[in-house]
Amino acid sequence: MKTVASTLLADLNQQLAVIHDQTIKPVKYSKQAIRVVVEAIEKLKVAISEYNFKSQKEEIEFFKKIKPKFTAKLSYYTQIYQIETGKTGNKNKHYKHHLKKLNKWHKKNNHICQYLKAKNTFADNLYFLRNNFECQLSANNNLLQEAFFTTAHDQTVALYKANKALKKYLESKLNNTKQHWQSSANCLTWTAPKVALIELLYALHSAQAFNNGDASLNQIAQTLETVFNTKLGQYHRSYYEICARKTIEPTHFLNTLKEKLTIRIFETDAK
Numbered sequence: 001m002k003t004v005a006s007t008l009l010a011d012l013n014q015q016l017a018v019i020h021d022q023t024i025k026p027v028k029y030s031k032q033a034i035r036v037v038v039e040a041i042e043k044l045k046v047a048i049s050e051y052n053f054k055s056q057k058e059e060i061e062f063f064k065k066i067k068p069k070f071t072a073k074l075s076y077y078t079q080i081y082q083i084e085t086g087k088t089g090n091k092n093k094h095y096k097h098h099l100k101k102l103n104k105w106h107k108k109n110n111h112i113c114q115y116l117k118a119k120n121t122f123a124d125n126l127y128f129l130r131n132n133f134e135c136q137l138s139a140n141n142n143l144l145q146e147a148f149f150t151t152a153h154d155q156t157v158a159l160y161k162a163n164k165a166l167k168k169y170l171e172s173k174l175n176n177t178k179q180h181w182q183s184s185a186n187c188l189t190w191t192a193p194k195v196a197l198i199e200l201l202y203a204l205h206s207a208q209a210f211n212n213g214d215a216s217l218n219q220i221a222q223t224l225e226t227v228f229n230t231k232l233g234q235y236h237r238s239y240y241e242i243c244a245r246k247t248i249e250p251t252h253f254l255n256t257l258k259e260k261l262t263i264r265i266f267e268t269d270a271k
Contacts, residue, residue: 001058005048005066014041014068030081037074044070045149056129061129068157069151075162080169095170102163102170112156127153190228196253197224198238203254 015036023029035166053059055211079098087094106113115123128151175256190197201224204210221232232238242250249255 001048001051001053001062001206004067005044005062006120008040008047009069010044011107012036012073016073026084028158030077030084033077034081034231037070037077038193041070042125045146048149048163057123059130060124060128062155063154064124064129067154068161069157071155072161072165075158079166081160083170095173099167099170099174102167104153105163109156113160116157116160127151156246157196188228190230192253194230194232195238197228197230198232198235199237199242199251199253200224201232201244203251 016033019029019032019036043127048062053062104129112127115127130151131147132152142269161177201217201221205215205220210220224230225232245252
Protein backbone atom coordinates (compact mmCIF):
# COMPACT_ATOMS: atom_id res chain seq x y z
CA MET A 1 0.00 0.00 0.00
CA LYS A 2 2.84 2.37 0.79
CA THR A 3 4.21 1.91 -2.75
CA VAL A 4 0.82 2.58 -4.36
CA ALA A 5 0.29 5.68 -2.21
CA SER A 6 3.79 6.97 -2.95
CA THR A 7 3.21 6.64 -6.70
CA LEU A 8 -0.15 8.42 -6.47
CA LEU A 9 1.37 11.20 -4.36
CA ALA A 10 4.32 11.67 -6.74
CA ASP A 11 1.93 11.94 -9.70
CA LEU A 12 -0.26 14.39 -7.78
CA ASN A 13 2.67 16.61 -6.81
CA GLN A 14 3.80 16.67 -10.44
CA GLN A 15 0.32 17.74 -11.60
CA LEU A 16 0.19 20.45 -8.94
CA ALA A 17 3.61 21.73 -10.00
CA VAL A 18 2.37 22.06 -13.59
CA ILE A 19 -0.74 23.94 -12.40
CA HIS A 20 1.36 26.39 -10.39
CA ASP A 21 3.68 26.92 -13.35
CA GLN A 22 0.72 27.81 -15.56
CA THR A 23 -0.84 30.45 -13.31
CA ILE A 24 -0.15 32.48 -10.19
CA LYS A 25 -3.79 33.44 -9.68
CA PRO A 26 -5.02 31.75 -6.47
CA VAL A 27 -8.63 31.27 -7.60
CA LYS A 28 -7.55 29.66 -10.86
CA TYR A 29 -4.83 27.36 -9.50
CA SER A 30 -6.83 26.33 -6.42
CA LYS A 31 -9.83 25.36 -8.57
CA GLN A 32 -7.64 23.24 -10.84
CA ALA A 33 -5.77 21.78 -7.87
CA ILE A 34 -8.99 20.70 -6.13
CA ARG A 35 -9.97 18.69 -9.20
CA VAL A 36 -6.69 16.73 -9.44
CA VAL A 37 -6.48 16.20 -5.67
CA VAL A 38 -10.01 14.76 -5.57
CA GLU A 39 -9.08 12.40 -8.43
CA ALA A 40 -6.00 11.23 -6.51
CA ILE A 41 -8.01 10.68 -3.31
CA GLU A 42 -10.61 8.65 -5.23
CA LYS A 43 -7.83 6.42 -6.60
CA LEU A 44 -6.43 6.03 -3.09
CA LYS A 45 -9.90 5.16 -1.80
CA VAL A 46 -10.30 2.43 -4.43
CA ALA A 47 -6.90 1.00 -3.52
CA ILE A 48 -7.85 0.86 0.18
CA SER A 49 -11.21 -0.77 -0.53
CA GLU A 50 -9.35 -3.66 -2.16
CA TYR A 51 -6.57 -3.92 0.44
CA ASN A 52 -6.27 -5.70 3.78
CA PHE A 53 -3.76 -4.19 6.16
CA LYS A 54 -1.24 -6.69 7.44
CA SER A 55 -1.22 -5.22 10.95
CA GLN A 56 -2.65 -2.47 13.11
CA LYS A 57 0.71 -0.71 12.85
CA GLU A 58 0.39 -0.52 9.07
CA GLU A 59 -3.21 0.73 9.31
CA ILE A 60 -2.22 3.42 11.82
CA GLU A 61 0.65 4.53 9.61
CA PHE A 62 -1.69 4.87 6.63
CA PHE A 63 -4.35 6.94 8.41
CA LYS A 64 -1.92 8.99 10.50
CA LYS A 65 0.75 9.74 7.92
CA ILE A 66 -0.18 8.70 4.38
CA LYS A 67 -3.83 9.61 3.80
CA PRO A 68 -3.48 13.09 5.40
CA LYS A 69 -0.84 13.99 2.81
CA PHE A 70 -3.62 13.83 0.22
CA THR A 71 -6.54 15.21 2.21
CA ALA A 72 -4.44 18.07 3.61
CA LYS A 73 -3.91 19.28 0.05
CA LEU A 74 -7.66 19.16 -0.57
CA SER A 75 -8.33 21.18 2.57
CA TYR A 76 -5.58 23.68 1.74
CA TYR A 77 -6.71 24.43 -1.81
CA THR A 78 -10.39 24.42 -0.86
CA GLN A 79 -9.76 27.01 1.82
CA ILE A 80 -7.69 29.18 -0.54
CA TYR A 81 -10.50 29.06 -3.10
CA GLN A 82 -13.07 30.04 -0.48
CA ILE A 83 -10.89 32.81 0.95
CA GLU A 84 -10.03 34.35 -2.41
CA THR A 85 -13.54 34.17 -3.86
CA GLY A 86 -15.00 35.58 -0.64
CA LYS A 87 -12.93 38.78 -0.57
CA THR A 88 -14.93 41.95 -0.06
CA GLY A 89 -13.69 45.36 1.04
CA ASN A 90 -10.37 45.63 2.86
CA LYS A 91 -7.98 42.79 1.90
CA ASN A 92 -5.95 43.13 5.09
CA LYS A 93 -9.01 42.71 7.29
CA HIS A 94 -10.13 39.75 5.17
CA TYR A 95 -6.85 37.87 5.54
CA LYS A 96 -6.56 38.74 9.24
CA HIS A 97 -10.10 37.42 9.79
CA HIS A 98 -9.10 34.06 8.34
CA LEU A 99 -5.91 33.99 10.41
CA LYS A 100 -8.08 34.42 13.50
CA LYS A 101 -10.25 31.52 12.34
CA LEU A 102 -7.14 29.33 12.10
CA ASN A 103 -6.09 30.31 15.61
CA LYS A 104 -9.58 29.48 16.93
CA TRP A 105 -9.41 26.06 15.28
CA HIS A 106 -6.04 25.35 16.88
CA LYS A 107 -7.34 26.38 20.31
CA LYS A 108 -10.42 24.22 19.91
CA ASN A 109 -8.32 21.22 18.83
CA ASN A 110 -5.34 21.98 21.04
CA HIS A 111 -5.21 18.47 22.56
CA ILE A 112 -4.76 16.70 19.21
CA CYS A 113 -2.48 19.46 17.86
CA GLN A 114 -0.18 19.06 20.85
CA TYR A 115 -0.36 15.28 20.44
CA LEU A 116 0.80 15.56 16.82
CA LYS A 117 3.40 18.24 17.52
CA ALA A 118 4.97 16.11 20.26
CA LYS A 119 4.91 13.07 17.91
CA ASN A 120 3.08 11.05 20.55
CA THR A 121 1.80 7.55 19.80
CA PHE A 122 0.03 6.41 23.00
CA ALA A 123 -3.47 7.13 21.62
CA ASP A 124 -2.88 5.98 18.04
CA ASN A 125 -5.09 2.92 18.51
CA LEU A 126 -8.01 5.20 19.34
CA TYR A 127 -7.27 7.91 16.82
CA PHE A 128 -6.13 6.04 13.69
CA LEU A 129 -7.80 2.63 13.57
CA ARG A 130 -11.09 2.19 11.73
CA ASN A 131 -14.43 1.24 13.28
CA ASN A 132 -13.52 2.71 16.66
CA PHE A 133 -17.08 3.80 17.38
CA GLU A 134 -16.47 5.13 20.89
CA CYS A 135 -13.79 7.54 19.73
CA GLN A 136 -15.68 8.50 16.58
CA LEU A 137 -18.49 9.81 18.74
CA SER A 138 -16.17 12.63 19.82
CA ALA A 139 -14.83 13.39 16.35
CA ASN A 140 -16.48 15.82 13.95
CA ASN A 141 -18.60 14.24 11.20
CA ASN A 142 -16.62 11.02 10.93
CA LEU A 143 -19.73 8.92 11.47
CA LEU A 144 -21.10 10.41 8.24
CA GLN A 145 -18.09 9.26 6.20
CA GLU A 146 -17.21 5.91 4.67
CA ALA A 147 -16.08 3.63 7.50
CA PHE A 148 -13.44 1.79 5.45
CA PHE A 149 -11.70 5.08 4.60
CA THR A 150 -12.15 6.95 7.89
CA THR A 151 -10.79 7.01 11.42
CA ALA A 152 -11.51 9.28 14.35
CA HIS A 153 -8.76 11.81 13.65
CA ASP A 154 -7.13 11.31 10.25
CA GLN A 155 -9.08 14.36 9.04
CA THR A 156 -7.86 16.34 12.05
CA VAL A 157 -4.29 15.52 11.02
CA ALA A 158 -5.08 16.73 7.50
CA LEU A 159 -6.51 20.01 8.82
CA TYR A 160 -3.51 20.42 11.12
CA LYS A 161 -1.16 20.12 8.13
CA ALA A 162 -3.32 22.24 5.83
CA ASN A 163 -3.74 25.01 8.37
CA LYS A 164 0.00 25.32 8.93
CA ALA A 165 0.48 25.85 5.19
CA LEU A 166 -2.54 28.15 5.01
CA LYS A 167 -1.14 30.30 7.82
CA LYS A 168 2.02 30.87 5.77
CA TYR A 169 -0.12 31.70 2.73
CA LEU A 170 -2.18 34.29 4.64
CA GLU A 171 0.89 35.82 6.26
CA SER A 172 2.57 36.16 2.85
CA LYS A 173 -0.56 37.86 1.50
CA LEU A 174 -0.57 40.31 4.40
CA ASN A 175 3.14 40.97 3.92
CA ASN A 176 2.68 41.59 0.18
CA THR A 177 -0.19 43.98 0.88
CA LYS A 178 1.95 45.85 3.40
CA GLN A 179 4.90 46.05 1.01
CA HIS A 180 2.66 47.31 -1.80
CA TRP A 181 1.22 49.99 0.47
CA GLN A 182 4.67 51.03 1.65
CA SER A 183 5.94 51.11 -1.94
CA SER A 184 3.04 53.32 -2.98
CA ALA A 185 3.47 55.51 0.07
CA ASN A 186 7.18 56.03 -0.63
CA CYS A 187 6.28 57.74 -3.91
CA LEU A 188 5.14 60.77 -1.91
CA THR A 189 7.58 63.00 -0.04
CA TRP A 190 6.47 65.93 2.10
CA THR A 191 8.11 69.04 0.66
CA ALA A 192 6.14 71.72 2.47
CA PRO A 193 7.63 73.00 5.77
CA LYS A 194 7.73 70.37 8.50
CA VAL A 195 5.84 72.67 10.85
CA ALA A 196 2.94 72.60 8.37
CA LEU A 197 2.65 68.83 8.66
CA ILE A 198 2.78 69.11 12.45
CA GLU A 199 -0.04 71.62 12.29
CA LEU A 200 -2.02 69.12 10.18
CA LEU A 201 -1.14 66.33 12.62
CA TYR A 202 -2.65 68.14 15.60
CA ALA A 203 -5.69 69.20 13.57
CA LEU A 204 -6.42 65.58 12.54
CA HIS A 205 -5.98 64.36 16.10
CA SER A 206 -8.20 67.12 17.49
CA ALA A 207 -10.89 66.29 14.93
CA GLN A 208 -10.74 62.59 15.95
CA ALA A 209 -10.40 61.75 12.27
CA PHE A 210 -9.01 58.20 12.74
CA ASN A 211 -10.41 55.06 14.39
CA ASN A 212 -13.44 56.90 15.74
CA GLY A 213 -11.13 59.11 17.79
CA ASP A 214 -9.21 56.21 19.37
CA ALA A 215 -5.98 56.79 17.42
CA SER A 216 -3.25 58.32 19.55
CA LEU A 217 -1.25 61.37 18.54
CA ASN A 218 1.84 59.19 18.26
CA GLN A 219 0.08 56.67 15.98
CA ILE A 220 -1.02 59.42 13.63
CA ALA A 221 2.46 60.97 13.68
CA GLN A 222 4.12 57.65 12.77
CA THR A 223 1.63 57.08 9.95
CA LEU A 224 2.22 60.56 8.49
CA GLU A 225 5.97 59.99 8.67
CA THR A 226 5.60 56.72 6.74
CA VAL A 227 3.11 58.01 4.18
CA PHE A 228 4.99 61.21 3.43
CA ASN A 229 8.53 59.81 3.77
CA THR A 230 9.66 62.36 6.34
CA LYS A 231 10.55 62.74 10.02
CA LEU A 232 8.59 64.99 12.36
CA GLY A 233 11.24 65.06 15.06
CA GLN A 234 10.20 66.65 18.36
CA TYR A 235 6.73 67.55 17.18
CA HIS A 236 5.52 68.25 20.73
CA ARG A 237 7.99 71.14 21.02
CA SER A 238 7.03 72.38 17.55
CA TYR A 239 3.37 72.37 18.60
CA TYR A 240 4.08 74.73 21.53
CA GLU A 241 6.00 76.97 19.14
CA ILE A 242 2.90 77.03 16.90
CA CYS A 243 0.77 78.01 19.89
CA ALA A 244 3.17 80.88 20.68
CA ARG A 245 3.15 82.38 17.17
CA LYS A 246 2.99 86.18 17.17
CA THR A 247 3.43 87.23 13.55
CA ILE A 248 1.21 84.60 11.88
CA GLU A 249 -1.90 82.71 12.95
CA PRO A 250 -1.49 79.34 14.76
CA THR A 251 -3.52 77.69 11.96
CA HIS A 252 -1.57 79.32 9.12
CA PHE A 253 -1.17 76.16 7.03
CA LEU A 254 -4.79 75.04 7.54
CA ASN A 255 -5.99 78.51 6.56
CA THR A 256 -3.85 78.32 3.44
CA LEU A 257 -5.36 74.93 2.56
CA LYS A 258 -8.86 76.32 2.99
CA GLU A 259 -8.03 79.33 0.84
CA LYS A 260 -6.48 77.28 -1.97
CA LEU A 261 -9.38 74.79 -2.01
CA THR A 262 -11.97 77.58 -2.00
CA ILE A 263 -10.31 79.19 -5.03
CA ARG A 264 -10.19 75.84 -6.83
CA ILE A 265 -13.88 75.16 -6.14
CA PHE A 266 -14.76 78.66 -7.34
CA GLU A 267 -12.77 78.16 -10.55
CA THR A 268 -14.43 74.79 -11.14
CA ASP A 269 -17.89 76.25 -10.72
CA ALA A 270 -17.03 79.09 -13.09
CA LYS A 271 -16.18 76.72 -15.97
